[in-house]
Amino acid sequence: MNTFGQALRVTTFGESHGVGIGGVIDGLPAGIPMDMDFIYKEMQRRAGGQNLYSTQRKEADRVEILSGVFEGKTTGTPLGFFIQNSANKSKDYDSIKNLFRPGHADFTYFQKYGVRDYRGGGRSSARESAVRVAAGAIAKLLLSHFNIKIQSGILSIGKILGKDIDFKNAQKSEIFALDKNVESQQKEAINNARNAHNSIGGVALVRASGIPAGLGEPLYYKLDSAIGALMLGLNGVKAVEIGEGTESTHLLGSENNDQMDKKGFQSNHCGGILGGISTGNEILIKVHFKPTPSIFLPQYTQDINGNVLECNIKGRHDPCIAVRGSVVCEAQLALILADMLLLNATSKLEYLQKIYASKK
Ligand SMILES: Cc1cc2nc3c(=O)[nH]c(=O)nc-3n(C[C@H](O)[C@H](O)[C@H](O)COP(=O)(O)O)c2cc1C
Numbered sequence: 001m002n003t004f005g006q007a008l009r010v011t012t013f014g015e016s017h018g019v020g021i022g023g024v025i026d027g028l029p030a031g032i033p034m035d036m037d038f039i040y041k042e043m044q045r046r047a048g049g050q051n052l053y054s055t056q057r058k059e060a061d062r063v064e065i066l067s068g069v070f071e072g073k074t075t076g077t078p079l080g081f082f083i084q085n086s087a088n089k090s091k092d093y094d095s096i097k098n099l100f101r102p103g104h105a106d107f108t109y110f111q112k113y114g115v116r117d118y119r120g121g122g123r124s125s126a127r128e129s130a131v132r133v134a135a136g137a138i139a140k141l142l143l144s145h146f147n148i149k150i151q152s153g154i155l156s157i158g159k160i161l162g163k164d165i166d167f168k169n170a171q172k173s174e175i176f177a178l179d180k181n182v183e184s185q186q187k188e189a190i191n192n193a194r195n196a197h198n199s200i201g202g203v204a205l206v207r208a209s210g211i212p213a214g215l216g217e218p219l220y221y222k223l224d225s226a227i228g229a230l231m232l233g234l235n236g237v238k239a240v241e242i243g244e245g246t247e248s249t250h251l252l253g254s255e256n257n258d259q260m261d262k263k264g265f266q267s268n269h270c271g272g273i274l275g276g277i278s279t280g281n282e283i284l285i286k287v288h289f290k291p292t293p294s295i296f297l298p299q300y301t302q303d304i305n306g307n308v309l310e311c312n313i314k315g316r317h318d319p320c321i322a323v324r325g326s327v328v329c330e331a332q333l334a335l336i337l338a339d340m341l342l343l344n345a346t347s348k349l350e351y352l353q354k355i356y357a358s359k360k
Contacts, residue, residue, distance in 0.1 A: 004230060006221060007342035010135045010335060014085075016120030016127040022082040023131045025068070025138060027342060030076030032142050034069050042137035046130060046327040048316070049087075051174045053190050054324055056316040059087045063134045079138065083130055092315035093118045098303045099311050103293030105235070107302075116304060126235055126321065129328040136331020139338035147210040148337060152330035153178035154322060155205040155286060157186040158193075167207065175323050178205060194319035197296035202322025206285045206329045208337060211272060213280035214347065215340040222276020223283075223340060230332045231287050236321045239288040243271020278340075287329045289322035 003011040007027050014021025040062070044050075049058025061083055068079030097118045100107040105124035110116050120127065140150065153170025154177050155162050162179025169183070170176045175190065177183035193200040216223030224242045231240045241247075248256045248269065258265045258279075265281055272283035294317040301311045318324060345351055 004233070005335065005339045006217070008139070008335065008339040010132075012128055012131040012135075014083075014128065014131065015117065015122040016085070016125035017088040017117075017122075018085060020082055020084040021127060021131050022066075022080065023135050025079045025081075025135055027339075028068065028074045028076065028079055028138070028142065029342075030074055032074040032138075032145075034065065034072055034074065034138075035141060036063070036065075038141065039063050039134060039137040042133055042140070042327075042331070043083075043130065046133045046324050046331075048318065048324065052194070053175045053187065053319065055318045057087050057089075059083075059085065059130070061130055081134060083134065085127070088120060089315070093120060095314060096311060098305070099309060100301050100303070101293060101311060101313060102299045102301050103290075110304060120315075124235060126318070126324070126328075129234060129325075132234070132328050132335070133331040136328075136334040139331070139334040142338050143334060143341070146212070146341065148208060148341075149210050150206065150208045150330050150334050150337070152176070152204055152206045152326045152333075154186065154326055155179075155203045157202045157320060157322070158189045158200045160185045160189055162186075165205065170326075175320075176204075176326050190320045190323075193291075198319075199292035199295050199317070200320050201291040202289050202320050202325075204287045204289065204322055204326035204329050206283075206287065206326070206333050208272070208283040208333055211278045211280060211283055211337065212341075212344075213278055215337065215344050216273065216275075216277035217340070217343055218276040221343075222273075223278055223336070224273045224276055226336050226340070227283075227285060227333065230336055231285070231329060234287075234325065234328055234332065236289050236292070236325060237287055238290050241271075241286040241288075242273055243284050244269040245271070245286055283333070283337075285329070285333065287322075287325070289320075289325050292318050292321050 009026045012023040043061040047061050048055035064082045066080035068077045151167040160182050162182050164179045169180045170178050228240045256269050258267045268281045272279050272281040294313045299311050
């Protein structure tokens with residue numbers, strides 16, 4: 001399944017070493033100015049090849065709009081876009097052509113489809129996540145009209161946890177570290193893993209602010225379940241937490257509840273979502289990434305004929321997927337919130353009256 005969303009439906013296509021990747025966004029309102037510089041900047045935040053903390057694969061990642069935009073604004077028709085693949089080196093994958101890389105999706109894709117697209121992992125590669133970032137940038141352009149802001153950064157790398165959260169630090173940090181006090185330790189942990197031909201896991205924190213109360217579609221498209229589904233659909237994501245998350249299982253009700261006063265909620269343990277609907281407070285999401293499966297240590301595996309072999313992986317890989325993954329999670333939260341905003345436009349009679357009364 002390659003489509004997500006209800007009112008704002010996004011379909012993505014393409015694989016790591018094909019001609020290119022792209023998407024179709026259906027449901028965008030007409031009249032949104034397309035800021036191509038903004039989209040380019042968002043793409044560059046996710047792109048690899050910028051420092052030693054990410055893959056050395058460097059793609060131009062220029063987004064070409066194919067449809068749905070006229071004279072610089074959306075037309076309300078499906079917005080199609082394309083991103084060329086230019087930096088693929090399929091030769092790097094010759095040695096693992098018939099092998100299943102441990103921890104990667106090679107084995108399961110082969111069991112399901114019977115096809116072994118060994119070139120960079122095909123669609124199970126993170127290349128597809130560039131499409132999510134492009135679509136997310138367009139969703140952000142819509143959300144900017146409602147002063148909704150989404151930010152992200154790295155909370156932890158391995159066991160090194162940031163506590164002093166500063167999204168401004170994440171913007172200037174090479175690893176998007178949220179806590180400058182542990183940034184050098186976190187970088188060292190990634191360097192140590194890379195120098196040992198290994199990889200390391202991490203956790204991204206995503207925050208949305210300026211959210212109106214009332215977004216979310218209980219019961220089967222609750223705001224938290226939609227966020228969870230999209231985040232877990234990203235390659236390498238193993239867990240998603242909302243607000244206090246799993247920590248709330250260690251708390252008493254009196255510690256976890258967000259009490260109210262005249263101004264509203266006194267705390268935000270729930271992470272801005274109750275009953276699957278936004279409270280109006282900041283939405284706080286933690287996304288847990290496993291260590292990159294492609295490591296440069298000898299490992300045992302099977303080939304497509306069931307023979308056990310030693311597998312030696314080559315190529316360009318992220319030493320820690322959480323780093324670039326954090327930018328993708330931010331884009332995904334933008335997509336979900338844009339979808340929920342559109343869905344909510346019909347949740348009350350008065351909303352409909354406001355739209356149609358003005359036409360009298
Ligand atoms: C931003 C990002 C970058 C990634 N980079 C790599 C990489 O360089 N090498 C690799 O083997 N896997 C990488 N992955 C992870 C694989 O795509 C993923 O582990 C694989 O598809 C198996 O899926 P699963 O981990 O969800 O089971 C990356 C994932 C993301 C989101």
